[in-house]
Amino acid sequence: MTELFGVPAPALFGQLLLGLINGAFYAILSLGLAVIFGLLNIINFTHGAQYMMGAFTAWMLLNWAGLGYWWALLLAPLLVGITGILIERLLLARLAGLDHLYGLLLTFGLALVIQGIFRNEFGSTGLPYAIPPELRGGQNLGFMFLPNYRAWVVVVSLAVCLATWLVIEKTRLxxxxxxxxxxxxLVQAMGIDVPKMVTLTYGFGVALAAFAGVLAAPIYQVSPLMGADLIIVVFAVVVIGGMGSILGSIVTGFGLGVIEGLTKVFWPQASSTVIFVIMAIVLLLRPAGLFGRAS
Amino acid sequence: MSAPLLEVEDLHAWYGEAHVLHGMRFAVREGEVVTLLGRNGAGKTTTLKAILGIVPRRTGSIRFRGRELVGLPPHRIARLGIAWCPEERGILASLTVLENLLLPPVVADGGLSLEAIFELFPNLRERLSSQGTKLSGGEQQMLAIARILRTGARLLLLDEPTEGLAPVIVQQIGRTIRRLKEAGFTILLVEQNFRFAARIADRHYIVEHGRVVDEIAAAEIGPGQERLVAYLAV
Incomplete structure (x- = not known):
């Protein structure tokens, strides 16, 4: 069997792929957080719960309405995004101009409430969600086996991140x-309806989280706490990339996923802490994050 | 004489507990250049912000083409054709010069074309892909004026456009304001530099402690000058 750096190649590439998959979720989730933080100045602690709602919406669409994966990929972000718009209009808008702490408390409390409701309805054990038939199976690349669905997740996440980045950096909107x-x-005094933009931006960030949730459903199962576990790491990613930096959240998301995967190969014991160690080092050397602008 | 384009009556404004405007009253007719002169903290900038609807609380009456502005949200006020060049210029660091220039939405027909803007401010043409805040102070001021000429707004609120700039740039801005007046723009100018204001304005309102205390027409600027100096002397 071929070896690289003393590690069997399939194991190395297998972990690399797993790292890319995790990185894809880190990237989409931290991108949503970055967009929301940039405009609303709110650290959206509900993000993990909204990712979970995306996965559950996919499950409900399938089991209650008979609508499969592709419909869910379109409808779940839309439906969960609408709940985000309601949250912004009814609750977050009232916190404008107040200290960060209020937004943090509100969104953290909302996350607990939402997770509690889902746990009450569906229990804590995961519900299965099948990989869509079109994406079953895999490719034998010679040095490793690549499941089609995982390749799809990496590619579509990358595409969504790049499209979001392009829209933000290159268009009038x-x-x-x-x-x-x-x-x-200043922008409102130019005639742009900033409050409406704030609402839609929050809705969009939430829709991104729900989109990631649908992508995750066939890989991780659907469970009420699936977002709570992930979001802690995502916040570390956001801090490393730089609060509010769009490109930073994408690059750091994928990069840290890969670093985490490689750590699993070479020093498995450290794999669950490596991201937090990197966060500590980055905060010491560049408090604004790798891509952040010091304010 | 025609009805005023902008008519401010008994305007009060507050920042939290601080009562800043105490019954401002003045009018600007179409095509005029009118200045609000006064010392630091007299309420000149707050008056502009109150017209735009971006102070936390205001009462009284502000009519633009007969339409009441008090009660309208800021983006609706701007859409009626009022544009603002803020004191700190408001050039955005995350946008290029071209993006800064194209940022304010067009609110009416009759705005200047990009070509006409580059004719007024030739320096900007060379710097379109630079980051907005990489420009010199004078260029940033020109960009801040240039971008509101594109929108078709006919009432321009200019807040201390000469502050901190070299004399040669101040002259260029003075020439620009005169050309804008010839082109039919109505301009409400906030200034502390009354020598600059005296050369370009039709009338001056003296602002003290949040109200208008005197009005001096350009024609009386000779005899009125002593009064002006008395008001502005520290």
Missing amino acids: GSYLRAATENPT
Whole structure:
């Protein structure tokens, strides 16, 4: 069997792929957090619960309405995004101008409430969600076996992240968003409806989380606490990338997933802490994060 | 004489507990250049912000083309054709010069084309892909004025456009404001530099402690000058 750095190649590439998959979820989730933090100045602790709601919406669409994976990929972000819009209009909008702490408490409390409701309805054990027939099976690449669904997750996540980045950095709508992030009063005085933009941005960030949840459903099963476990790591990713940095959250998300995967190969005991060690080092050397602008 | 384009009556404004405007009253007719002169903290900038609807609380009446602005949200006010060039210029660091220039939405027909803007401010053409805040102070001021000329807004609120700039740039801005007046723009100018204001404005309102205390027409600027100096002397 071929070896690389003293490790069997299939094991190395297997962990690398797992790292990329985790990285894909880190990237989409931290991207949503970054977009929301940039414009709303709110650290959205409900994000993990909204990711879970995406997965559950996919499960409910399938089991209650007979709508499969592809419909779920379209409808779940839309439906969960609408709940996000309601949360912003009814609750978050009232916190504008107050200390960060209020937004943190509200969104953290909401996460607990939402997770509690789902646990009460569905129990704590995971519900199965099948891989769609079109994406079953895999490819033998010679040095490793690549399951089709996992390849799909990496590719579609990358595409969604790049599309979001392009819209924000290269379009007129994106320039409104960047400008309003920097100086909302000025942008509103130019005739742009900033409060509406804030609402839609929160809805979009939440929809991204739900999209990640649908992607995750066939891999991790669907369970009420699936987001709570993941979101802690995602917050570390956001801190490392730099609060509010779009490109930072994408690059750091994928990068840290891969680093985590490789750590599993070379020093398995450290794999669950490596991201937090990196976070500590980055905070010491560059408190604004790798891609953050010092304010 | 035609009805005023902008008519401010008994305007009060607050920042939290601080009562900043105490019954401002003035009017600007179409095509005029009018200044609000006064010392630091007199309430000139707050008056502009109150017109735009971006102070926390305001009462009284602000009519633009007969339409009441008090009670309207800021983005609706801007859409009526009022544009603002803030004191700190408001050039955005996360946008390029071109993006800064194209940022304010067009609110009416009759705005300047990009070509016409580059004719007024030739420096900007060379720097379109630079980051907005990489420009010099003078260029940033020109960009801040340039971007509101594109929108078709006919009432321009300019807040201390000459502050901190070299004399040659101040002259260029003075020439620009005169050309804008010739082109039919109505301009409400906040200034502390009354020598600059005296050369370009039709009328001056003196602002003290959040209210208008005197009005001096350009024609009386000779005899009125002593009054002006008395008001502005520290």
